[in-house]
Amino acid sequence: MPAQWVLVVDDNLADARLAQKLLAPSGGPTVACEHARSAAEAYARLLPDGEGRAPGDPPSLILLDLSLPGTGGLEILEVLRADPGLRSLPTVILSSSLAPADVEAAYRLGATAYVRKPANLEEARRIFRGIADFWLGASLRWRTA
Amino acid sequence: MNGSKPQRPPMLYVDDSASDRALVAHLWSEVSDAPLVALEGGEDLLDYVERCAVGEEVWPALCLLDLNMAPMNGLETLDAIGDRGRSCPFPIVVFSTSSRPEDARDCMTHGARGYLVKEIDLKGLRRTLAACHGFWIDLVEPPPSNGLAGNEGSSTAD
Numbered sequence: 001m002p003a004q005w006v007l008v009v010d011d012n013l014a015d016a017r018l019a020q021k022l023l024a025p026s027g028g029p030t031v032a033c034e035h036a037r038s039a040a041e042a043y044a045r046l047l048p049d050g051e052g053r054a055p056g057d058p059p060s061l062i063l064l065d066l067s068l069p070g071t072g073g074l075e076i077l078e079v080l081r082a083d084p085g086l087r088s089l090p091t092v093i094l095s096s097s098l099a100p101a102d103v104e105a106a107y108r109l110g111a112t113a114y115v116r117k118p119a120n121l122e123e124a125r126r127i128f129r130g131i132a133d134f135w136l137g138a139s140l141r142w143r144t145a
Numbered sequence: 146m147n148g149s150k151p152q153r154p155p156m157l158y159v160d161d162s163a164s165d166r167a168l169v170a171h172l173w174s175e176v177s178d179a180p181l182v183a184l185e186g187g188e189d190l191l192d193y194v195e196r197c198a199v200g201e202e203v204w205p206a207l208c209l210l211d212l213n214m215a216p217m218n219g220l221e222t223l224d225a226i227g228d229r230g231r232s233c234p235f236p237i238v239v240f241s242t243s244s245r246p247e248d249a250r251d252c253m254t255h256g257a258r259g260y261l262v263k264e265i266d267l268k269g270l271r272r273t274l275a276a277c278h279g280f281w282i283d284l285v286e287p288p289p290s291n292g293l294a295g296n297e298g299s300s301t302a303d
Contacts, residue, residue, distance in 0.1 A: 087254070088250075088253035088254055090258075090259065098286060100289035103286050103288060103289055104288055104289050104290060107288040112236075112258050112259070113236065113258070113280070113281070113284075113285045114285060114286040114288075115284045115285060115286065116284075116286060126283075127284060129279070130276075130279040130280045130283055130284045131280060131284070133275070133276040133279050133280065134259070134276040134277065134279065134280035134281070135259075135280070137272075137276055138261055138272065138273045138276035138277070139259050139260065139261060139276075
């Protein structure tokens with residue numbers, strides 16, 4: 001069975017590094033993360049290329065920021081949900097916006113869950129532990145293949 | 146910021162086994178301060194959803210749904226909720242003794258937000274329920290339209 005990995009889509013390098021450092025289920029090792037800074041980088045890792053070649057094993061989980069330069073997180077979510085292989089892939093929005101319009105739109109477009117981005121290190125430990133314990137610990141590894 | 150939520154919406158547990166309902170209710174009370182509502186089957190869940198839709202019940206923060214139930218199994222229940230014409234306003238995670246990846250895939254394509262294997266041992270079961278609390282109850286923002294959001298008026302940031 002392929003190793004578990006998480007795709008962190010965030011243009012903020014410090015935020016992505018924090019996720020990579022803290023994404024570990026209780027009592028377990030950290031989980032491999034890949035970082036995409038833009039829609040193009042995320043699509044390259046997730047969608048078949050122009051010749052129809054698959055990009056490799058999908059991640060166990062996508063953490064998706066909403067505010068990105070160019071194509072935003074909501075547009076990325078819409079593209080992923082239109083792909084039959086990615087329609088059900090757990091995709092958690094991690095955003096500092098709690099504007100009701102953003103939360104509503106994310107769920108309408110098929111977000112698995114919406115979580116507020118941590119504002120400090122203490123919150124980050126709690127939030128990434130909570131994400132890892134459910135999605136990388138308790139949850140059965142689920143594959144689209 | 147947890148204190149900003151005005152009330153704790155319940156966790157629903159849907160299972161046709163009375164002993165499993167009792168066990169999960171007991172363990173849930175050890176790991177979560179959110180109330181648990183235990184339901185006996187898919188029909189009861191559909192009734193509960195109808196009552197939420199008319200404001201007689203509070204939308205749940207999470208529903209754990211058993212897969213192998215009679216007469217309406219977990220997949221049929223997911224389909225029935227999906228047939229209501231809009232996406233389900235609360236997360237349903239399937240909770241089953243089956244560890245077959247095909248079952249997990251089926252449930253996800255029928256609208257489940259996640260799939261958990263029901264652990265046999267108490268320690269594993271408690272750990273699974275604690276993970277449900279730690280993510281779905283403690284961290285997740287509900288959709289504003291279901292009336293659970295506790296952070297109305299927050300400005301867009303990022």
